[in-house]
Amino acid sequence: MPRQLVLNAFIHDVGHHEVAWRLPETRTDVQRDVTYFQDIARTAERGKLDSVFFADSPSTFGSTVARRPSEILEPALLLSAMAVVTERIGLIATSSTTYEEPYNLARTFASLDAISKGRAGWNVVTSADLTAGANFGYTEPLGHAERYARAEEFLEVVLGLWGGWEDGHRIADKANGVFHDPAKVHALDHVGEHFRVKGPLNVGRSEQGHPVVVQAGSSVPGIALAAKYAEAVFTAQPTLEEGQAFYAELKAATRKAGRNPDHVKILPGLVPIVGSTVEEARAIEKSLDDLVVLERPLAALAEQIGVPADQIDLDAPLPTDIRPASEIEGNRTRYELIVALARREDLTVRQLLLRLGGGRGHRTYVGTPEQVADTIQEWFTSGAADGFNIMPAIYPSGLETFVDHVVPVLQDRGLFRRDYAGTTLRDHYGLPVPAPLGAASGAGVGASSGGAAATTERTA
Numbered sequence: 001m002p003r004q005l006v007l008n009a010f011i012h013d014v015g016h017h018e019v020a021w022r023l024p025e026t027r028t029d030v031q032r033d034v035t036y037f038q039d040i041a042r043t044a045e046r047g048k049l050d051s052v053f054f055a056d057s058p059s060t061f062g063s064t065v066a067r068r069p070s071e072i073l074e075p076a077l078l079l080s081a082m083a084v085v086t087e088r089i090g091l092i093a094t095s096s097t098t099y100e101e102p103y104n105l106a107r108t109f110a111s112l113d114a115i116s117k118g119r120a121g122w123n124v125v126t127s128a129d130l131t132a133g134a135n136f137g138y139t140e141p142l143g144h145a146e147r148y149a150r151a152e153e154f155l156e157v158v159l160g161l162w163g164g165w166e167d168g169h170r171i172a173d174k175a176n177g178v179f180h181d182p183a184k185v186h187a188l189d190h191v192g193e194h195f196r197v198k199g200p201l202n203v204g205r206s207e208q209g210h211p212v213v214v215q216a217g218s219s220v221p222g223i224a225l226a227a228k229y230a231e232a233v234f235t236a237q238p239t240l241e242e243g244q245a246f247y248a249e250l251k252a253a254t255r256k257a258g259r260n261p262d263h264v265k266i267l268p269g270l271v272p273i274v275g276s277t278v279e280e281a282r283a284i285e286k287s288l289d290d291l292v293v294l295e296r297p298l299a300a301l302a303e304q305i306g307v308p309a310d311q312i313d314l315d316a317p318l319p320t321d322i323r324p325a326s327e328i329e330g331n332r333t334r335y336e337l338i339v340a341l342a343r344r345e346d347l348t349v350r351q352l353l354l355r356l357g358g359g360r361g362h363r364t365y366v367g368t369p370e371q372v373a374d375t376i377q378e379w380f381t382s383g384a385a386d387g388f389n390i391m392p393a394i395y396p397s398g399l400e401t402f403v404d405h406v407v408p409v410l411q412d413r414g415l416f417r418r419d420y421a422g423t424t425l426r427d428h429y430g431l432p433v434p435a436p437l438g439a440a441s442g443a444g445v446g447a448s449s450g451g452a453a454a455t456t457e458r459t460a
């Protein structure tokens with residue numbers, strides 16, 4: 001079997017283009033309609049996609065990130081409703097290591113993994129939206145380095161809790177009144193700088209062991225965290241060369257961390273705008289761009305770069321005297337990427353804002369199904385991607401077009417499955433099932449992901 005693409009559908013209510021909601025055919029009430037999201041999951045499954053994914057923040061996403069404040073239902077809850085109407089599609093939700101507690105998070109995702117019979121994934125983020133801190137008692141936003149230090153210990157605890165149950169713990173011997181074997185359920189006894197967690201978790205292992213660990217930060221500490229723990233990485237490289245450089249860097253870091261680089265799937269974002277001819281695809285893009293009102297995105301950009309909006313000329317290049325990336329405490333990598341994009345392509349501020357409106361810095365590709373398949377194939381076969389985070393500009397029609405017109409081309413080229421070979425998310429991504437940690441005395445928490453926490457002891 002030749003190497004197969006991983007395709008993940010990044011769900012963003014009515015589409016990743018910021019004005020998709022203004023199209024005449026777009027519904028504006030989907031955020032609270034679970035059947036809408038269930039239909040999207042069914043469409044992704046019809047296309048044999050690996051997974052669907054929700055980004056998230058425990059906030060309304062501050063003005064620097066979202067140009068369209070919207071209701072956002074809690075993603076793991078929403079995915080559990082999607083799990084019951086599907087059988088194969090993987091279900092990935094974002095949850096924050098900065099604002100959650102590891103015990104609660106481990107339990108939520110282990111529950112989703114149980115409900116879906118081994119199809120859950122957790123997108124680990126340190127939360128790029130700095131306004132979220134005010135919802136959790138912080139008067140100052142937590143800094144980048146501090147968030148990543150907490151994230152590492154958080155992951156050790158979650159993996160330790162997930163690893164605490166051995167298979168065969170349930171005996172259910174009715175005749176002798178023995179329900180389970182307590183020697184197979186292990187406490188964690190974690191004592192660290194940020195957390196004290198005794199354990200064990202009150203949910204055991206699933207069909208895939210535990211949820212797949214996904215990660216989405218690309219700064220230096222972000223890559224270090226991914227190398228140590230991530231099994232899939234969402235990223236946003238706009239050019240093939242940058243994609244190749246990031247891919248090589250992360251695979252090398254993974255090898256250095258003592259892990260098999262094939263066990264971390266690198267998935268750049270791709271916003272496909274597909275038409276049966278190039279002209280048709282361009283017309284779709286234009287119909288969206290024509291609806292963009294630049295006032296709010298300009299204000300958001302002004303805030304990010306540290307230049308008052310009234311001093312920015314929309315038809316001139318990005319000002320040169322802007323805030324350095326090192327001062328960005330939120331989404332530092334995306335900031336660097338946006339500035340590099342503007343400079344590399346010599347974009348005016350207006351052109352830059354239109355580009356960002358299409359996919360927030362992710363790569364947009366406008367073309368026919370064959371052309372979209374060509375670019376996917378090129379990145380996949382030239383060391384830039386293991387697959388893609390597919391981000392339709394318009395939902396649900398963009399996903400339907402991708403499934404009905406691009407997926408068959410990829411299948412005909414032998415790059416993508418015609419049917420699921422397994423039932424779990426690990427099966428789809430080609431990831432190993434992690435062993436329970438409890439049995440391996442002294443193995444240390446995080447052993448399944450190559451880490452070891454000196455401060456954690458495991459007790460039966």
Ligand SMILES: Cc1cc2nc3c(=O)[nH]c(=O)nc-3n(C[C@H](O)[C@H](O)[C@H](O)COP(=O)(O)O)c2cc1C
Pocket residue numbers: 054055056057094124125126127128129215216217218219220221222223234235236269330331332333334389
């Ligand atoms: C595809 C993708 C999805 C992301 N989803 C989220 C998200 O749901 N919530 C969030 O706070 N950050 C999200 N991020 C941002 C990162 O997780 C991270 O917080 C941000 O990039 C800052 O970390 P960095 O400086 O290491 O890149 C996402 C990034 C990418 C590439």
